[in-house]
Amino acid sequence: MKLPGTLFTVIVMTLVVGFLSIWFYPTVQDFMVANRTWNGLKEYSRLSGAAEITSLSDLSAIPLDSAIVFIPYISPDESELANVKRFVEGGGNLVLMDKYGFGNEVLSYLGLTARFTNRPLVDPLFSFKNESLPLVTDFADELKEQGIKVVVLNHPTALDGIDRPQWLAWSSATSVLPDNRSAAAEQDEGPFPVAASFRSGKGTVTVVSDPSIMINSMLQKEDNYRFVQYLASRGGKEMSVFVATSHLKANPLDISKTRLNDLRELLRSPYALLGIVGLIFVGVSRYTVWKGKIR
């Protein structure tokens, strides 16, 4: 086989191996439902039966007696925010979990006064192993009645602009929000709310300042799973839960996976199949003609 043939074969092999690698290589991106490593949501998806929605435009197809877990690390646009608002005001339950993301944009659009402080919340005394993994032991009565006693957070932030009666969970009096802008600045001391709930139209918005309580390595710590389940099933009522992954930052591997999946869907359409069959037919015919010409 001559050099062009060799090069062609190698390129084809590389592409095939590359595609297979992208398809089967596990994702390790934060909060991805397919991620089985310590920072994914595979375990939560398995335990709760939560389905994944990859676009906020799918909200219109979701029953209103459902809960959407939304972690916005990409800024949602106007139409997406409108979809969210329509879902909530129609009676849906939105569980907005954020830290250092775009949760404040969602809260602002929904007309709520609550905000994420986006400052790290640490607790040097009541914590799991170190101050960046603070424990929450103070809850509203409705959560205590569910037997929820301790929740472990992981590099959380805190909430602001919420009246005390709306607090669902709050940090201890020894927790602080260090002010990194100036070493001389005083640290704000706790307690700080980390979960709160609001009515919006016919639905509810539950805000949690740490989405990391749902990751695989955190979900089974203390009462984390029960806590998340209660928030998603507002009032203890059984609800279908959906995890919106449309606004999670995808690394190039995940983008490639998504595009490969889209390509697969595209190739399943009748015209694509017909095109492929046609190409094969034309290729075989030309090869046969070429062989004939050689003779």
Add this chain to the structure above:
Amino acid sequence: MKAFRRRVILAVAFLLAVMALVASQAALAVELHEDPDAARTAFSGISLFRYYSTSLDFVLSCNPAEVRARLEKMPFANLPQSLEPATADFVSSIIDVSGLVGDVDSAIENIRQIERQSRSDEAAQLGQEAVGKISQALSLLDSAERAVVISGKELKVIGAPEGSELKTSYYDVLTRIDRIRQAFEVEKDTLATLNQEIAVSGKSLISTRITLGIDPDEAFVGDEVHFEGDLTTAGGEVLGGRQVLILAGGLQLVNVITDVGGKYRGTLAVHPEYVSELILQSLYLPGGEDVGVYASSISPGLVLKVLFYEASLKLTVGDKAFPGREIKVSGTFDYGGSPPLGSRIIEVYLDDVFAVRTSVQPTFDIDLKLDTGIDLGKHVVSISGAAAGRYAPVVSSAGIEVSREMPLLDLNMPGVVMIPGAVNLSGRLYSELGPVENAPIDLRIGNSWIQAKTMGDGTFAARINLRPDLGLVEWRDLQLSVTPREPWHAPLKATMRMLAVNWVNCGAFLAALVFLGIYIPRRLRKKAGMRLGTGPKPSVIPPVPRAEPAVADAVVPAAAQNAEPGDAGPGGRILNWYRMIVRRILNLTRLTLLPRQTLREFAFEVKGVLGPAAQPFLDLTGMVERLLYSRQGATDADAARGQRLYRNIEQETGRFQIAARSIIAGERVQGVQSETGAISDGLASEMFGTALTLKAWLWTVLFLAVTYYAVLLYVLLLLISR
């Protein structure tokens, strides 16, 4: 072999590069958290001691509830395991101390008050109890201090620099414990002083004695009870004209004045407290001139049995409760053996919020209207029956579940729709609570969408125009979404399936299949001058008579003529090699040479069967042509090249000997072309056995595709028509 090895190495190199790229991309995640199982462990002694200090401040401010709330969280503190016993000691000790602080304070206050009432004996007893509590508190403080010292050793406070936060916070705790200890010492001194005063004052006062009797000793609520007694000194001297208080459960009910004989009497109404018994006592407190002369006295408690009628209230509520609708609450008062009340006032509460007050019979029904904005979920309806004379109050509650009724949908829609086209839909939305009136309905099929509205009776009608798309025959979902205006109706989302046949695309698809399967092959055949797969199949090759010696003359006439016998020059050698090769080829292919066939024509004729030997034979033929028809002779270099070509052809033709015999000699065509199909079929059948050819596979794929869609359409239409 070398080429294959090179290919493998290149492929492996690319593979590793791809894997590395994928892995590096995967590693570019942003860090928002850490793996808790791999997290570093860090303890903060400063936070621990500061927390202790703050808790002790609440002890000093007499806030035992806050102290308990703070210290009960200590099991969740992040501390070395070795500190757990010390921490537990500190917690239990300080919680107990915080309770004792309040007890001692209130005891001292009580003692002062009682002492003012000249109740010396009681005051002395309380004083002794308070001293005991102070001793207990001091012991607990010692225990707490030991626990802090142990914690300090574990957290290496001693080794910390002077003035460091750790050391400062540690000593702050010990300082506060000392302060609490001092506070208790002060109270101890205060008690000692008080006790001395009580002892002194008690000795100088004249003791008094008071008695009490009641009749009857059981009575209904509201009935009157007669009481009487007398007040004397310990020496028997009667004390007339003194005020006597009648107490029930420590609370003052009435006061009376003793007569000249020191006796008192009166009646009191049984207070409507609806408790089974009351402890009645009479109390003499010295007043006016008796202060400082006589001691107070209190009679032993007498038990008065309080009688009243009790009832239970059984509540039942409707199965379902909806916002904006009424819910029926039924109740029945059960008085047991007691005479029933004809009617009584009740108050109805919904989640502790007052709703209505009304008068009801022993069995009643109430319609309670729920607010339109009430939260969905569990709520509590409570009914309180007020006390009425001998009848005790009664309270009962029942839970209700507020939800929204899901409307039912009757929809008329076709089973099959054509695209492009339109779909006519109609239906009715209703529930047990009535029709869904004036509700907006969103209807969506793929990208086509329309909004309709229900009428007053819940009916609706709509027409959706379906836009063309790329599908052929497939199931389409009709998505219906209703947002009712009534607060008692829940939003409804429904999905129905219908079969969509895109008749335009189906026609185009069939046309494309025909184009690819029939028209294109014909064009190709015409262009290549071949009939693909339409010629006769290879058959047994009849033996061809061996060519006469004239064969060699026809092919190399010039060479035979020009060469001298025995001429071994370069040109002669080349011609000899060429001749031998031609004979070899003729033997292998069983061909005969055609009249007036040139060297080149012969070379092109046999090229197809020579395989790798084709090109060398063409080169050798070119050399012979130049030798015969040009003026230049052959050189030794040409001879050497000719020899290489000869050997190459000999070697290659030896390998393809079997394949070369498949030529059908009887079907050769004039010129350079031969039966490509026959050759390829022959080659394929020889080289790959009897497997199907490529074009047979292609026809099979096309046939299966057409069959699949035809069957699908037929079966689905059958299903729909049922």
